[in-house]
Amino acid sequence: MSIFPPGCVWFGMSAGQAVFSGWMEIPDSAVQERARTQADPTQADEETLAALVSQYAGTLYRVAFSVLRNPSDAEDAVQEAFLRVLRHRDTLGEVRDQRVWLIRIVWNIVLDRKRRAKTRPETDDVAELARVLPCEGLSAEERAAAAQHHAYVLACVEKLPAKERQVLMLSAFEELNSVEIASVLGVTESSVRSRLFRARNLMAGLLNHARQ
Amino acid sequence: MSYLVQNEFSNNSGAGEAEETLRLIARLPAPVGLEDRVHAGLRSAPRSARVLAWPAAFSPAGGWLRAAAAAAIVFVVGVVEADCFTETGMSSNSSSWNCGIVFPFVSRIASV
Numbered sequence: 001m002s003i004f005p006p007g008c009v010w011f012g013m014s015a016g017q018a019v020f021s022g023w024m025e026i027p028d029s030a031v032q033e034r035a036r037t038q039a040d041p042t043q044a045d046e047e048t049l050a051a052l053v054s055q056y057a058g059t060l061y062r063v064a065f066s067v068l069r070n071p072s073d074a075e076d077a078v079q080e081a082f083l084r085v086l087r088h089r090d091t092l093g094e095v096r097d098q099r100v101w102l103i104r105i106v107w108n109i110v111l112d113r114k115r116r117a118k119t120r121p122e123t124d125d126v127a128e129l130a131r132v133l134p135c136e137g138l139s140a141e142e143r144a145a146a147a148q149h150h151a152y153v154l155a156c157v158e159k160l161p162a163k164e165r166q167v168l169m170l171s172a173f174e175e176l177n178s179v180e181i182a183s184v185l186g187v188t189e190s191s192v193r194s195r196l197f198r199a200r201n202l203m204a205g206l207l208n209h210a211r212q
Numbered sequence: 213m214s215y216l217v218q219n220e221f222s223n224n225s226g227a228g229e230a231e232e233t234l235r236l237i238a239r240l241p242a243p244v245g246l247e248d249r250v251h252a253g254l255r256s257a258p259r260s261a262r263v264l265a266w267p268a269a270f271s272p273a274g275g276w277l278r279a280a281a282a283a284a285i286v287f288v289v290g291v292v293e294a295d296c297f298t299e300t301g302m303s304s305n306s307s308s309w310n311c312g313i314v315f316p317f318v319s320r321i322a323s324v
Contacts, residue, residue, distance in 0.1 A: 075243065133240075150236065174239075
């Protein structure tokens with residue numbers, strides 16, 4: 001026999017008892033969602049991953065292409081990045097900024113690939129840039145000249161020291177601010193700023209020297 | 213902050229050209245169907261690390277396999293130690309480590 005009077009019985013109720021007794025209503029959809037994710041956390045992770053692919057695959061591709069400058073290599077890098085995420089999908093919930101985290105993953109992949117690959121000849125860049133760069137209102141000659149110019153500038157970028165080059169390349173992405181670039185590279189924001197300063201000076205020197 | 217203090221050195225024409233080229237490349241659109249191909253790649257990827265996974269028949273859920281492995285290690289160490297004592301006649305406070313590994317090297321050095 002309970003020591004509590006009948007009117008006080010709800011003080012000792014658990015949440016489950018309260019739900020069953022009818023005074024605490026939980027919407028059916030919430031119950032079903034919770035039951036589904038509890039029953040199959042893997043499926044919930046995979047849905048999160050699918051959403052990440054839909055949202056960020058394009059961004060990751062552009063980051064990868066900016067380093068590798070080859071469409072199929074860039075796509076492979078994006079695929080590899082998401083495969084890595086798939087392998088560590090149980091830690092997805094701990095990631096604070098998924099966009100920066102994903103960019104960091106693909107950035108490391110492309111740097112590793114580039115390190116292992118042979119040096120890319122400038123002629124490859126000219127051909128690829130002529131194919132992919134926007135060419136509205138340009139004649140064939142102007143397009144070829146623009147591609148050649150961009151390829152030459154990229155060749156000069158390649159001559160920069162690695163740290164400066166990386167900051168300069170990442171700073172070209174509109175969606176990345178200095179804090180996020182610092183996070184991708186694993187350095188402080190002030191380092192990013194000083195490297196960018198040096199990169200710009202070095203680039204100016206390289207291009208001006210070439211013109212003289 | 214877009215383009216990271218880009219106006220700070222905008223008088224620097226060489227750097228400006230480089231950044232313009234890099235920006236052009238950074239703005240290039242991703243190829244059509246990229247997401248679908250990534251989704252398909254993820255669907256066909258193995259779900260777990262099969263090499264490291266336990267076979268179903270030897271599932272360590274009960275822990276018996278680990279216990280058996282631990283017992284086997286204890287048994288082997290015990291046998292080796294017993295052999296050392298009988299072969300060298302060492303007292304029980306000398307270590308089996310010295311007996312099995314260090315002692316042959318010491319004897320070789322002494323012979324040289």
